[in-house]
Amino acid sequence: MFPARIEHYARPRTVAEALAALSRCEPGEAIFLAGGQSAMQAIKSRMLRPQALVDLQAVAELKGITLTGGALTIGAMTRYADIARDARLGGAFGALTDAASHVGDRQVRNRGTIGGSVCWNYVAACTPTAVLATGGRMNLGATSGATRSLAADDFLLGPLETARQDDELLLSVSWDAPAARTGSAYAKWGLVTDALPVIGVGVSVTQDASGKCVQARVALAGLAGGAQRGPAAEVLLMGSAGDAATIDAAFAALAAEADTHSDLSADADYRRQLIQSLGREVAQRAFDRARA
Amino acid sequence: MPVVKLTVNGTRYEEEVPERLLLVDFLRERLALTGTHVGCTFEGVCGACTIHLDGEAVKSCLMLAVQADGHEITTIEGLAGDTLTPLQAAFREHHSLQCGFCTPGILMNMSDFLRENPDPSEDEIRRGLVGNLCRCTGYVHIVRAVKDAARRMRGEA
Secondary structure (H helix, E strand, O other): OOOOOOOEEEOOOOHHHHHHHHHOOOOOOEEEEOOOOOHHHHHHOOOOOOOEEEEOOOOHHHOOEEEEOOEEEEEOOOEHHHHHOOOOOOHHHHHHHHHHOOOOOHHHHOOOEHHHHHHHOOOOOHHHHHHHHOOOEEEEEEOOOOEEEEEHHHHEEEOOEEOOOOOEEEEEEEEOOOOOOEEEEEEEEOOOOOOOOOEEEEEEEEEOOOOOEEEEEEEEEOOOOOOEEOHHHHHHHOOOOOOHHHHHHHHHHHHHHOOOOOOOOOOHHHHHHHHHHHHHHHHHHHHHHHHO | OOEEEEEEOOEEEEEEOOOOOEHHHHHHHHOOOOOOOOOOOOOOOOOOOEEEEOOEEEEHHHOEHHHHOOOEEEOHHHOOOOOOOHHHHHHHHOOOOOOOOOHHHHHHHHHHHHHHOOOOOHHHHHHHOOOOOOOOOOHHHHHHHHHHHHHHHOOOO
């Protein structure tokens, strides 16, 4: 398979040039190319037939991981490999490295980017779920010069759909400085090692000085609706001591309520089982990181 | 038509290419470097087309030739000098080739892997190989060769 005819290829060096390149095209004619590990599959199979490609590989300001006073910003063009090996990203941001270090395979992690993944928002993908669990914000710039920032909850609309408009470029994903005693984790189960998640679970928790859970976010990957929160587990974790019995109950409740489906990879009951067993493991690890 | 200027296995090339030409097809059909194989053809899951882009293992079927402009590429043809690399020698000794179709991609991926992790465990090697399918299913020999090559490259007997 190879792509349909492409009329124009641009390789801007700055965000301003990237947006200018986009504004020279008719709406919907051009697409931004990040790492291309999903988009190129779609272009080769001709599910996507862009007239123009704006390749972001040379835009240096879209790359890099910045920690300032605990607040984290990851440029949209930062690769999984760079996130996976950043030793500063434990604790509150542990879910991000958990997810990035198990995406696809080495070759994919050497090209694929956080921005590409959240903008593609594939129905079963690790990165959108890890970003949702940790409460990331998406920072967008538009061809008009306007910028806006959206919570992951408002950005991730459903499989292959986000709130990004055709005239917008995702600049970065950012997180406020986490409260003390915050930990997060992510894990998935797939048919082979590091495969797409049949089910993936991300958890972020904060404990107060007495050990009480005062913040809990749970997100799931692998459901037909795409990356989504798991409020049924969150309400039970909140106010608890993060003990094993509460964690069990929280993920039993989420598994019972989750809208799981059956397909060739797993049936609906098996997906419920995975939510429970992965949820237990991930929540335990998130609390361990919060206590560390 | 855009012009790409790139270095492949130490040689500079300057070629006009259509925008939609895949890097793997550029390497195979324009430069006649047919050691880079095409297996799955579009999903990007088989890893047979793995090359080094600026020293890192990537799949050349998930890139356009125009994207490689200004970059340095190494293919399987450029991996060895006058003698086989320790990794290639280990593959020969441990009978890791079998039909040989997946071998170039695996060598390109594992040579980058061993640079990053010179003393890998068997689990780490197996995880490193996830992006390369061997349909002879002879991973036992491949894992053994990678482990042996790592040992030799660390200067152990």
